[in-house]
Amino acid sequence: MGSREEAKPQTTTDFCGQHVATRDAYGATLAELGAENEKIVVLDADLSGSTKTAKFAKLFPERFFNMGIAEQDMVGTAAGLSLTGKIPFASTFAVFETGRAWEQIRQTICYSHLNVKLCASHSGLTVGEDGASHQALEDIALMRVLPGMTVIVPSDGYETRQVVQAAAAFDGPVYVRLGRAKVPACLPQEYRFQIGKGYAFNIGKDVNIIAIGIMLPMALKAKEMLAADGIDAGVINMASVKPLDKELVLKAAQASKFIVTCEEHSVLSGLGSAVAEYLSETCPVLIKKIGVQDTFGCSGPADELLKLFGLTPEAIVETVKAGAAQK
Amino acid sequence: MAAAAEKTADIAQLKEQARRLRVKIVKMLAESGSGHTGGSLSAADMVTALYFYKMRHRADDPKWPERDRFILSKGHAAPVLYAALALAGYIDRSLLGNLRKIGCPLQGHPSSKQLEGVEVSTGSLGQGLSIANGIALGLRLDRTPARVYCLMGDGETQEGQIWEAAMSAGHYRLDNLCALVDLNSLQIDGRCEDVMRIDPVAAKWQAFGWHTIEIDGHDMQEIVAALDAAEAYQGKPTVILARTIKGKGVSIFEDKVEFHGVTPNKDELAIALQELGE
Numbered sequence: 001m002g003s004r005e006e007a008k009p010q011t012t013t014d015f016c017g018q019h020v021a022t023r024d025a026y027g028a029t030l031a032e033l034g035a036e037n038e039k040i041v042v043l044d045a046d047l048s049g050s051t052k053t054a055k056f057a058k059l060f061p062e063r064f065f066n067m068g069i070a071e072q073d074m075v076g077t078a079a080g081l082s083l084t085g086k087i088p089f090a091s092t093f094a095v096f097e098t099g100r101a102w103e104q105i106r107q108t109i110c111y112s113h114l115n116v117k118l119c120a121s122h123s124g125l126t127v128g129e130d131g132a133s134h135q136a137l138e139d140i141a142l143m144r145v146l147p148g149m150t151v152i153v154p155s156d157g158y159e160t161r162q163v164v165q166a167a168a169a170f171d172g173p174v175y176v177r178l179g180r181a182k183v184p185a186c187l188p189q190e191y192r193f194q195i196g197k198g199y200a201f202n203i204g205k206d207v208n209i210i211a212i213g214i215m216l217p218m219a220l221k222a223k224e225m226l227a228a229d230g231i232d233a234g235v236i237n238m239a240s241v242k243p244l245d246k247e248l249v250l251k252a253a254q255a256s257k258f259i260v261t262c263e264e265h266s267v268l269s270g271l272g273s274a275v276a277e278y279l280s281e282t283c284p285v286l287i288k289k290i291g292v293q294d295t296f297g298c299s300g301p302a303d304e305l306l307k308l309f310g311l312t313p314e315a316i317v318e319t320v321k322a323g324a325a326q327k
Numbered sequence: 328m329a330a331a332a333e334k335t336a337d338i339a340q341l342k343e344q345a346r347r348l349r350v351k352i353v354k355m356l357a358e359s360g361s362g363h364t365g366g367s368l369s370a371a372d373m374v375t376a377l378y379f380y381k382m383r384h385r386a387d388d389p390k391w392p393e394r395d396r397f398i399l400s401k402g403h404a405a406p407v408l409y410a411a412l413a414l415a416g417y418i419d420r421s422l423l424g425n426l427r428k429i430g431c432p433l434q435g436h437p438s439s440k441q442l443e444g445v446e447v448s449t450g451s452l453g454q455g456l457s458i459a460n461g462i463a464l465g466l467r468l469d470r471t472p473a474r475v476y477c478l479m480g481d482g483e484t485q486e487g488q489i490w491e492a493a494m495s496a497g498h499y500r501l502d503n504l505c506a507l508v509d510l511n512s513l514q515i516d517g518r519c520e521d522v523m524r525i526d527p528v529a530a531k532w533q534a535f536g537w538h539t540i541e542i543d544g545h546d547m548q549e550i551v552a553a554l555d556a557a558e559a560y561q562g563k564p565t566v567i568l569a570r571t572i573k574g575k576g577v578s579i580f581e582d583k584v585e586f587h588g589v590t591p592n593k594d595e596l597a598i599a600l601q602e603l604g605e
């Protein structure tokens with residue numbers, strides 16, 4: 001595999017403060033890692049233009065494997081590559097990666113605890129016009145239940161870059177949930193992602209909002225709206241859904257005795273459930289879960305879908321106020 | 328290909344080794360009272376030829392990077408793998424008596440996390456060929472002469488993923504990969520042709536870009552020759568389509584669908600051991 005000087009990607013940005021889709025930050029970071037580490041190999045299932053692995057494919061064609069429209073085979077092939085010491089990143093849309101190939105991920109990757117990185121784009125409602133068939137609202141649930149799986153949901157480009165680097169450095173299966181739509185930058189420059197660690201923007205006295213993905217900037221906005229009404233809300237980024245930062249969750253629950261979770265995912269078995277499972281046994285407090293209410297998505301522009309399904313700062317504010325009255 | 332060390336097969340010795348494998352299989356299954364008899368015995372000659380003739384591997388260094396890899400895609404035939412690993416010196420022979428017991432690394436289906444010498448956990452059918460493809464691609468990237476062998480069942484090829492993987496191996500021209508299909512004609516619910524017809528087998532694999540070799544899967548000379556021919560063949564993956572008899576070696580188990588997942592009782596074990604020359 002002679003090193004290809006000319007193949008080095010352009011100097012990449014760290015995406016701090018940039019309005020980009022997490023899939024774009026993933027593609028750029030993957031290309032960057034590919035130049036640094038010859039063990040990185042990438043697989044895709046005919047969606048490399050959408051998942052942004054095409055950038056890596058162009059730079060390192062000998063380490064890129066298009067597996068065609070065959071997700072089960074892609075996941076199994078990634079497993080095999082890991083058995084020769086490679087660090088495979090396998091990408092497609094989240095529905096297909098976690099749904100179509102779930103049992104392959106369970107049997108081959110998780111049961112053998114293989115070093116495979118599953119980085120799926122097009123998660124959640126913000127897939128938009130393609131509709132319910134392509135909107136993964138169950139992927140966190142499907143991955144979280146697997147023993148030994150690490151589940152990460154980055155919020156912005158800056159965090160995505162760090163997550164992808166951390167996944168490459170970590171020995172074991174990792175699921176990274178990426179999105180299609182551009183998202184506002186929300187994590188500060190000093191932020192450093194660590195598997196198993198959350199990040200508190202602040203801890204509130206009245207409520208703490210634990211959010212992931214595109215819901216994090218909404219939670220920050222909701223916090224400001226609540227402050228105007230005299231409600232002290234904290235906001236926590238819990239990108240590491242599994243392992244959950246239990247210490248931070250407990251601290252937040254003890255401080256406010258009221259937690260709101262926010263995710264662009266079903267309210268069943270996602271982040272909200274992970275938080276509730278833990279707190280119900282350690283510090284039972286009121287927990288309100290914002291997410292998609294046990295239903296499929298539908299076609300439409302991403303922004304409008306978020307409003308339709310109640311994933312907005314206004315909906316968070318409303319939920320907090322309803323909870324505060326109930327407390 | 329690699330300057331293959333000129334190995335000549337001692338057919339008589341391999342046959343004797345296969346006999347020993349079968350003895351270990353029936354004994355461990357009888358002791359366990361649980362496990363898959365028929366499909367372990369049908370694969371015994373092929374597994375013997377792989378572990379004791381063809382594959383370059385080191386029992387004292389199971390992770391030797393240049394080793395040839397064996398993937399038991401039909402994971403329910405775990406007893407044949409455990410018998411080979413025991414006879415090759417990977418695992419303590421005394422473990423065989425604890426097959427499927429709590430705390431024993433000899434799980435009902437092979438677990439790589441629990442047993443040295445098992446490359447990857449299998450058991451859910453249809454997944455091994457994709458894994459073998461990935462290993463073959465990785466070895467090719469590393470310019471390693473090591474080869475990959477993947478053993479499937481015939482019923483197993485009803486799984487769609489096998490054909491996704493067959494397509495990939497053909498597409499990527501994985502000539503460092505050799506698949507073997509144990510064509511014992513039976514699956515749990517009956518004869519493959521009644522449950523879900525898989526014929527024409529060779530034409531299917533050829534259509535997916537494979538070099539095919541059809542043999543009698545119990546003729547050691549034919550198995551050895553096919554494995555050698557597979558290694559010599561360039562530009563395509565090879566699949567050895569081996570006609571076998573489920574339960575081969577013990578008359579009361581042979582071609583009996585009921586011995587898929589049933590173990591020998593005391594009397595049957597006595598008959599088996601006698602027929603196997605123990």
